[in-house]
Amino acid sequence: MSAPHSVIAGGSSGIGLATAKTLLNAGHKVSIAGRNTARLDQAARLLGDQAQAVVMDAADPESVKSAFASIGPFDHLVLAFGSTKGAGPFATVDLAEVRQGFVEKVFPHFATAQAALPFLAPRGSITFVAAVTAHSAMPGTAGIGAANAAVAALVPILAAELKPLRVNGVSPGVIDTPWWDFLSDDVKATVFADFAGKTPVGRVGQADDIAQTIAFLISNGFMSGDVIICDGGLRLGG
Ligand SMILES: NC(=O)c1ccc[n+]([C@@H]2O[C@H](COP(=O)([O-])OP(=O)(O)OC[C@H]3O[C@@H](n4cnc5c(N)ncnc54)[C@H](OP(=O)(O)O)[C@@H]3O)[C@@H](O)[C@H]2O)c1
Numbered sequence: 001m002s003a004p005h006s007v008i009a010g011g012s013s014g015i016g017l018a019t020a021k022t023l024l025n026a027g028h029k030v031s032i033a034g035r036n037t038a039r040l041d042q043a044a045r046l047l048g049d050q051a052q053a054v055v056m057d058a059a060d061p062e063s064v065k066s067a068f069a070s071i072g073p074f075d076h077l078v079l080a081f082g083s084t085k086g087a088g089p090f091a092t093v094d095l096a097e098v099r100q101g102f103v104e105k106v107f108p109h110f111a112t113a114q115a116a117l118p119f120l121a122p123r124g125s126i127t128f129v130a131a132v133t134a135h136s137a138m139p140g141t142a143g144i145g146a147a148n149a150a151v152a153a154l155v156p157i158l159a160a161e162l163k164p165l166r167v168n169g170v171s172p173g174v175i176d177t178p179w180w181d182f183l184s185d186d187v188k189a190t191v192f193a194d195f196a197g198k199t200p201v202g203r204v205g206q207a208d209d210i211a212q213t214i215a216f217l218i219s220n221g222f223m224s225g226d227v228i229i230c231d232g233g234l235r236l237g238g
Contacts (some may be wrong), residue, residue, distance in 0.1 A: 003027050003028055003029045003037075004027075004075040004076060004124075004218075005028065005029040005030075005031070005073070005074040005075050005076070006020075006023050006025075006028045006029070006030050006074065006075060006076040006077075006078065007030075007031045007032075007033065007068075007071055007074050007076070007077050007078070007116070008020050008030065008031070008032050008078040008080055008081050009024075009033045009034075009056060009077070009078065009080065009081055009112055010031065010033070010034060010058075010078075010079065010080035010081030010082070010129075011030070011031075011032025011033060011034060011043065011078070011080065012034035012036065012039040012040045012043040012053070012180055013034070013039060013043065013177065013178050014080070014175070014177030014179055014207050015080045015129060015172065015175060015177060015207045015210045015211065015214075016032065016034075016078065016080030016081070017032070017043050017046070017047075017207065018182070018206075018207035018208045018210065019078055019080060019210070019211040019214045019215065020032050020043070020047055020051060021047065021187055021211065022025075022049050022208070022211040022212060022214075022215045023076075023215060023218070024047060024048075024051060025088045026215060026219065028076075028105065028118065029050060030047065030050065030051045030052075030076070030182045031051070031052045031053075031054055031071050032044065032047070032051060032052075032053050032054070033053075033054045033055070033056035033058075033067055033071075034053075034055070034081070034128055035055065035056070035057045035173035036144065037055055040053040040054075040055065041053065043093065046072070052071075054067050054070060054174055055067065058079075058081055058108035058109075058111070058112045059103070059104065059107070059108045061111055061115065064111060064115045065111050065115055067153035068115055068118075068119050070114055071119065072119065072121050072127060073120075073121065074119055074120065074124070075120070075121045075124040076115065076122070076124050076125045076126075076127070076218045077112075077120060077122075077124070077126045077127070078112065078114060078126075078127045078129070078212055078214055078218075079109050079126070079127070079129060080129045080214075081105075081108070081126050082104065082105040082129065082131070082148075082179075083100065083101045083103075083104030083105040083128075083144075083147065084179060085097045085098070085100040085101035085104060085143075085144070085148055086098040086100070086101030086102075086143030086144040086146075086156070087140060087141060087143060087144045088140060088143065089139070089140050090140075090142040093142065093143050097143065098146075098147075098226070099162060101143055101144055102146075102147045102150070105147045105148070105151060106147050106150045106151060109128055109151050109154070110154065112130075113126050113154070113158070114200070115220050117162070120165060122164055122223075123164050123165070123166075124165060124166070125165065125166040125167065125168065125217070125218055125224075126162075126165065126166075126167045126168075127167075127168050127169065127170065127214050127217050127218060128151050128152070128154060128155060128167075128168070128169040128170075128227075129143070129151075129169070129171075129210070129214075130148040130149070130151040130152040130169050130170070130171045130227060131144070131148040131171050131172060131174065132147050132171050132172060132173045132229055132231040132234055132235050133145035133149075133228055134148035134149035134151070134152045134171055134227075135149075135152070135171055135227075135235060136234070136235035148171065151169070151233050152169055152171060152227045154167075154169075155167055155168060155169040155225060155226070155227050156225040159224045159225030160225065163224070166217075166222055166223060166224040167225065168217040168224060168225070168226050168227065168228070169223060169225070169226070169227035169228070170210055170213045170214055170217065170228050170230055171227055171228070171229045171230070171231070172198065172205060172209075172210045172230055172231060173195075173204070173205055173229075173230065173231025173232055173234040173235070174192070174195040174199070174204045174205060174231070174234060175204065175205040175206065175207060175209065176192065176204050176205065176206055176207070177207050180192075192204045195234065198234060198237070199231070199232040199233055199234045199236075200232060200233030200236060201232035201233060202232075204232075205230070205231070205232055209230060209232075210230055213228050215229045216228075
């Protein structure tokens, strides 16, 4: 049997890159996709010969179409990209930022999954990456939480509609990746220490924590229609 081929949209950094490493170690052929070619090249060098890098802007339907055409048939799709926009107190959060959060996450996840269908093996899988904000009650996350909830809501619907293709999701808690680079190093350290204190396991997550969950959802043929919250217990409050 030939190696399964997994495509990771958002595979040049953070959770997507860690997932690429994990799947390569599990014997998959891996294609990573992202917008920035320098970032993609750097990730591809790190991953080695078994990985191919493809330029794709998930927010641009033409770019998505040509990326999938160049990749060809594959087995598993991981959607590991998103947006940093839309956080802030409900009373004052900038509506343009909230809208941008939906534009950068919800529509590209929807459109990329749709465009992948002709190339996906019927018994393959799609794994969406949402966020714990979709499932918890953290003040200040109404905008970003609603966008991630929209992504999580796709999971059971698509699992029922696209069967036997399996469709799942992962909702990470706070994970130490370049997603947080909008903060200075000092502020980031303080924010992470604060989140670690609120998290029952006593630390923020690493990209590998989420990669392992994604690899589980891909490899377990009895998982479909589920969103796993992988947050060290952050959603429980503290
Ligand atoms: N880190 C966290 O604490 C955390 C928590 C909860 C949920 N999440 C979610 O996890 C996902 C991955 O986050 P991460 O922490 O791994 O972030 P990251 O390190 O910033 O990685 C994001 C990846 O997505 C790519 N990307 C972004 N927009 C894209 C687009 N339009 N088309 C194609 N690729 C695109 C980026 O490459 P280019 O910029 O070059 O395109 C990069 O490879 C996101 O959906 C995020 O919302 C993260």
